[in-house]
Amino acid sequence: MKRVVVLGSTGSVGRQTLDIVRAHPERFQVVGLSAGSNVDLLAQQIDEFEPQVFAIADEAAGDEFLARDRRLRSACAGLGATALCDVARVRADIVVNALLGYAGLEPTLAALEAGTDVALSNKETLVVAGALVRHAADATGARILPVDSEHSAILQCLRAGERREVRRLILTASGGPFRTHSREEMRRITRQEALRHPTWSMGAKITVDSATLMNKGLEVLEAHWLFDVEFDRIDILVHPESIVHSLVEFDDGSVIAQLGLPDMRLPIWYALHAPARPEASFATLDLAAVGRLHFESLDHERFPCVALAIGAGRRGGVYPAILNAANEVAVAAFLDERLRYLDIPDLIDTVLKEAGAPAPARLDHGAIRDADAWAREVATRHILQGCPTGDPPC
């Protein structure tokens, strides 16, 4: 019986994790849950899974929730960001971190420092603080198990050789809904269009990141920290069908790939059990039925977010935190229709350029928090002042 904490249990990955737990009560016991503001769904989950503790990130929603249902108070670890860390520290076998954005970092560190394995869906954890997270994991021996199809694929493919024999990691990218759009067509992309992802059904923020391919850029940074591979040896391959989830090329020229239907439950299942592969009942890939798989190179000109992300990763220090914060602000503004699609990379680039100063030699929490806050402020200021790039006002 595996004791599981699910942080972000009302989001897409959180709900799918609980679907798996529901289908396998003999395997799992939920010991902790956390939600953002969707307290109605959280209440249902608490009723069903009876966790020892839960937390609510959104304090206003949490206050209302606790006022409405007093009997839950004893299991409530608290409200706000700190409470998420308390839930992450509960005695468990694995913490599934399905939080969105920068908020995912501290709970990841809390779990790893407590020696608990983390099934990590939250990209920003490794993006903004890869060095800290790696250090925390190495100190206690806790594992970081990726919960996204690409890194789960890489983790699986790496088993076919030794780490020192790896020549290249090849992350596949669906290319998003605008894979075939010209730069000119991209000018007119609306919120609605950006939220229509061809293969994956996900939350709004990550769907926009998948459209701009910022998501893929962040995944390169993630892969760098997860697998200790330098940036020059991490490639991106556009593959619209999202069947080949990623590949590893070894020194002998052999390429190992992991394939499956685009179903997030597969990497969740693998993270919950790795390295074991117990029988699962998900629909199985039938390549003859799929018929064709396509592959093409990434066009960096139409998808500048990838190079922005990798550039920030190479510079290191707080640059990835600045990139991430600027992107979060830009995407939120785009979703609120306060920023145009093509202004997303331009805004990020402007903020990164404004950062200018050299990165601190040693990354610490304070530096990251400061960089995050600074970048949000600068990005927000640029949006309020109009277009960040000197183009005519939005």
Place this chain on the structure above:
Amino acid sequence: MKRVVVLGSTGSVGRQTLDIVRAHPERFQVVGLSAGSNVDLLAQQIDEFEPQVFAIADEAAGDEFLARDRRLRSACAGLGATALCDVARVRADIVVNALLGYAGLEPTLAALEAGTDVALSNKETLVVAGALVRHAADATGARILPVDSEHSAILQCLRAGERREVRRLILTASGGPFRTHSREEMRRITRQEALRHPTWSMGAKITVDSATLMNKGLEVLEAHWLFDVEFDRIDILVHPESIVHSLVEFDDGSVIAQLGLPDMRLPIWYALHAPARPEASFATLDLAAVGRLHFESLDHERFPCVALAIGAGRRGGVYPAILNAANEVAVAAFLDERLRYLDIPDLIDTVLKEAGAPAPARLDHGAIRDADAWAREVATRHILQGCPTGDPPC
């Protein structure tokens, strides 16, 4: 420094093995060679690689060769089939068995019994005598390392999980030159057409086997013995580009594939070093340049050889030996234009049906040799008597 014996050194796989040795003199030392009848090429190879011993399978060609060049006599282990076994028993780290047909069995057993790993390109070894070969390997702990792209791929993919977690092996098949031929068009297939394989450049016998897909049927039997997987869990997937060399589906639904350019040196390199993956300089797969991969189901109606092979494998005992002998006779007759393309499976089926009697409970050399001889005789008789199926005379 690895001491290597190459049996069948003048054939396609043998020559490619020696290409690798030539390019890496710091890694390999050739200690034994054998050829069939191409003694001119063998003489060059002996000059270049200076093996301790060699053997020539074709006695007439061998007699002439030794009469011509007396100084080679001291290194000659002998002529004929027995001499191949003597070469296989030389003190070596690995015996590359690139012999064609049934003649490959005894040298494989000789090497394994001597405790030497065998890099096995010869299909018939495992097809006709899987149980014996498995037993010989298990007795000394010597390994059988497949030298064909499909089984090498499976061996590599299996590293991504435990053996008990394997749900299916999926062998890919290019589909050969007649993948899209109707049964009617197949009636008119000529020797020249059958020898034009779309992706691999190989010897005549194996090229015809690839056209009829008998090759793939034999590979299913090989996979059964190499990986100890029952026939129900070995599938075939048609994949014309021969880029995905094979796949393994695990119990959790995850599918692991091995990919590479169609280059036989890749599986040879892997067999020579497995499980290590030293740096190789073969041209690297660029999936974006390949662009598309196609997959389709196997049509058993147009390619009946596959079911004939698997049927013989399921029946066990000497049936695979009968199948193999009948196929060798049929393909030789087709290459001599004494048999039509569509008569190949019909002849094999006729011989298998004539075998009738139950398989002996225990497989031994004598039973295999007898079955082989019997099947050759029956197949030859049918060819001499005209078409095996009661169709109008050829």
